[in-house]
Amino acid sequence: MTERYAVFGNPIKHSKSPQIHRDFAQATGQDLSYSALCVEPERFEIEVEAFLQGDGKGLNITVPFKQRAWAMCAQRSPAAERAGAVNTLYRDHNGELCGDNTDGIGLVQDLRNHGVKLAGARVLILGAGGAVRGVIEPLLAAGCASLTIANRTAARAEELARLFADLGSLQGCGYPELAATSFDLIINGTSASLQGELPPLQRSWVAPTTVCYDMMYSAQPTPFCAWAQDVGAGLVLDGLGMLVEQAAAAFLIWRGVAPQTAPVIADLREQLR
Numbered sequence: 001m002t003e004r005y006a007v008f009g010n011p012i013k014h015s016k017s018p019q020i021h022r023d024f025a026q027a028t029g030q031d032l033s034y035s036a037l038c039v040e041p042e043r044f045e046i047e048v049e050a051f052l053q054g055d056g057k058g059l060n061i062t063v064p065f066k067q068r069a070w071a072m073c074a075q076r077s078p079a080a081e082r083a084g085a086v087n088t089l090y091r092d093h094n095g096e097l098c099g100d101n102t103d104g105i106g107l108v109q110d111l112r113n114h115g116v117k118l119a120g121a122r123v124l125i126l127g128a129g130g131a132v133r134g135v136i137e138p139l140l141a142a143g144c145a146s147l148t149i150a151n152r153t154a155a156r157a158e159e160l161a162r163l164f165a166d167l168g169s170l171q172g173c174g175y176p177e178l179a180a181t182s183f184d185l186i187i188n189g190t191s192a193s194l195q196g197e198l199p200p201l202q203r204s205w206v207a208p209t210t211v212c213y214d215m216m217y218s219a220q221p222t223p224f225c226a227w228a229q230d231v232g233a234g235l236v237l238d239g240l241g242m243l244v245e246q247a248a249a250a251f252l253i254w255r256g257v258a259p260q261t262a263p264v265i266a267d268l269r270e271q272l273r
């Protein structure tokens with residue numbers, strides 16, 4: 001029997017997850033369906049329960065429900081526990097609701113795909129919202145030497161640094177406090193580009209070997225990627241690969257099979273053009 005999966009969010013119209021998971025299923029010979037559902041905020045918990053009590057086997061959860069999904073779980077992976085957000089739901093053998101967060105694994109895997117060395121790297125993360133929370137633990141686990149979180153609202157960056165302080169060398173601050181030194185990797189985790197804006201970026205952060213990564217993606221270079229190219233970063237990447245890799249990590253959790261991601265990333269990139 002075809003097993004059912006879905007992504008819940010609001011809005012959900014532009015989600016690429018159905019296409020990605022159908023491509024994975026086809027390539028790995030798995031019999032499953034995957035749909036996208038726009039969930040009314042007051043119905044989120046009811047819809048999750050209904051889906052996973054029927055023949056639904058697993059759910060991806062996206063904006064704005066990741067924190068509410070976290071709160072529903074009886075069991076959480078260490079990454080999800082720390083992030084305070086869940087993007088992958090399923091039931092274990094006892095029927096308990098389990099949650100994971102594959103966003104950080106997705107980012108780390110995409111960086112690895114591009115040969116970016118994380119062990120010993122000095123990393124700067126811009127932003128301190130939900131998107132950033134999910135990636136701190138996996139970045140530190142990958143062996144970053146230091147992680148600096150800079151945010152428009154400095155207190156949110158400081159709070160995140162405190163929350164993860166036992167896992168590695170972390171500091172949080174506002175943009176004006178940042179020293180004019182360069183970093184090995186700069187990750188844009190702000191939503192500034194949704195308003196066509198940029199955080200106050202400094203040229204001095206970028207050396208010729210610096211990797212700049214935007215967690216967002218678009219057909220044209222994002223404002224952050226355009227800036228990074230402009231100031232001569234060594235490698236500039238957007239978040240399309242992260243999107244596919246976080247989906248692959250969810251697929252592995254649900255199905256026990258690791259799909260190949262490179263062809264799916266290439267297809268999506270082609271469609272964006």
Ligand code: ATR
Pocket residue numbers: 126127128129130131132151152153154156189190191192195197198199200
């Ligand atoms: P998400 O879940 O997508 O991370 P969020 O929790 O609303 O969304 O966080 C958005 C992040 O982008 C925050 O770090 C926000 O900074 P503040 O904490 O100061 O609000 C950051 N951000 C949004 N617009 C920005 C802008 N124009 N310049 C700089 N940072 C911005």
